[in-house]
Amino acid sequence: MRTFHIGGVHPPENKITASSKIIDVELPREVVVVFAQHIGAPASCIVKKGDHVERGAIVGQATGFVSANVHAPISGTVTKVDKVKGANGMPCDTITIASSDDDHENDLKAIREAKPIRSSDEIKALSAKDIIDIIDNAGIVGLGGATFPTKVKLCPPPGMAADVVVINAVECEPYLTNDHALMLECPDGILAGVEMLMRAANVDRAIIGIEANKANAISLLRQRISELGMNGISVMELMVKYPQGGEKQLIDAVLGKEVPSGALPISTGAIVQNVATAYAVYEAVTYGKPLVDRVVTVTGPSVERPGNYRATIGMPISELIALAGGVPTDTGKIILGGPMMGKTIVNIDAPTIKGVSGILMLPESMSARHPVEPCIRCAQCVSACPMGLEPYLLATLSRYSEWEDLEKEKVMNCVECGCCSFTCPSSRPLLDYIRLGKSTVGAAIRARQSQKK
């Protein structure tokens, strides 16, 4: 069985919700739509207070190439255009949409009676550019958590061409099972989406990488591929190891190729897309449905009803938590995403956005960091780093502001996966110092580049 070749760790998997079906969350009557839901330039608001918007209509227009449209997740009236405190505590531009009873009824009816807007023949007739335009219009971004606009990856820079689409169904973060649940319930939609991505990228080969702890998803997808006769798509079973879901690590695991330092993944000929992204592409192409909902794993060791919820984007995080039984009394920390790379929540009433793959509530006993002890130079961090860096050295250089040496030691290669801090027996805040170094060195590099121009 294959995996990536350098470093990696094995945190306890804790996939509590692995066998939970996806629960459709009732359509909310009020949502808060954030305009910066993706990496890149925020979308610009094209509605004003008092406007009536239909479900699926564009309310935020992409600004520039690396940006994405934002749509109304429900029909209703724009009641507020203002700044709201996001999950990280920083204010972000939003609009609030509230639905009347009629709006709500119409939305529910539309969802119940959703019909394909394109026949299979019409879909077959779409060109690569047509599919990319649909993806662009539908505001689809990478749903693994990084929220990089999908169309950007499908348009390689001049001189580079893709030869394979790699579908990221690794879900290496502990606790999260949203992709797993989607694979079990919507395999045909996912495979159709993968085929559309292959055509958009103009390649005849796609590999779905899945870790071995999701054996039922692996066998189901393989079965559907052979039943549907999709010859170009294959499923690759991967050894369980964190951070296999990292783009570079996945390319290494699946194709045995390493993305050179500073280069784009496309330089290996691979376009990596998340499995939920593939499903969103299928929905956009077949049903004309923009990205207005997604599957969110709400979980934690003491959560009452942990589960995989299909939530409307824009509903408050606190409502999803309430559905799962509320915040357990022993909770010490709430995390958006998985425990290795997720971000702690400052504002529990913040709206959900496209990148929210999970809401994890950890008990107090797992929330605080351990006391920091001296580095005993055990080299666990060096062995664990999937980028082949020396975290102990990077952290020390950063601590003493040795920015030039830090750049030479390739601090910018760090993917912030957290393996170093996870594995340190002295509980040293390695990644914290490395992040500080990355931001300082990154700023210096950008300043140098702009000076050259």
Added chain:
Amino acid sequence: MNQILTISASPHLHTRRTVASCMWHVVVALLPALAASLYFFGVGAAIVVITAIAGCAAFEYIINRWMFHRPSTLLNGSAILTGLLLAFNLPSNLPVWIILIGCLVAIGIGKMSFGGLGCNIWNPALVGRVFLLISFPVQMTSWPLPIVNRWAYADASTGATTLGILKMGGDPASIDLWNSATGAMGGSLGEVSAIALIIGVIYLLAVRVITWHIPVAIVGTVALFTLCIGGNIAIELLSGGLLLGAFFMATDYVTSPMSHKGMLLYGAMIGIITVVIRQWGAYPEGMSFAILLMNSFVPLINRYIKPRKFGERGAGK
């Protein structure tokens, strides 16, 4: 909900391994060798081990408490481990006062003078041993014979070690290899039983406290070098504390390199230096000196020998 939530940067999970658990794993790995030394050297081994552990722990506590004004670090087990390793490098009839001087040098000079755990350049237990070897050459090179001295301490009957016999021109054929493997031979109390040491290192590898690189590099180099100069590989590997050094002293986290490639170089150099000292040097044994010498080179090794970075292999291959 009325409690205050923690806000922190990722990762939010942490391994269960701690500094203390690393140290205690090593102590556990040394227990078979401790049992063997008690079997062969009896009461003498017990006195030396207890004195060395108590001495190292006491000096670390005193220095932390009254010189550094820092909280005690005894619970992380590192001073106890140093004491145990120091005892393993001493003959079982060494007087208590000499052992205590060794403890003071090991902890005070070898470790605390550099700033304590994690800061020292040389393996503290070896610093203590070599200091004693140079200061008390007679006491440090009279080795009680195994088994017959179980109930003897100061009045133990002594003999030479295997390597000592060879250095004096002894016949390699006269050495019983089975005794060398089980430990029924003269020597410092922890080094004698190869079988017990091998059980210990298998444990350390199994719980992933150490990696294979340093032990394999040392043992491999010594075997290869000995083969090249026409020596007896089995005798060289089974005597003179080679396995104790390769498994437990050279693999000391603080004083060994950070990269796997660096560990291989470090181990290979220890192997070469050891054989050179044994073959052509004044001392019959060279393991301690080899490890201390290579400890000195570790910062240099860390500077110039780096792990392979992701992406250096290139996209094409």
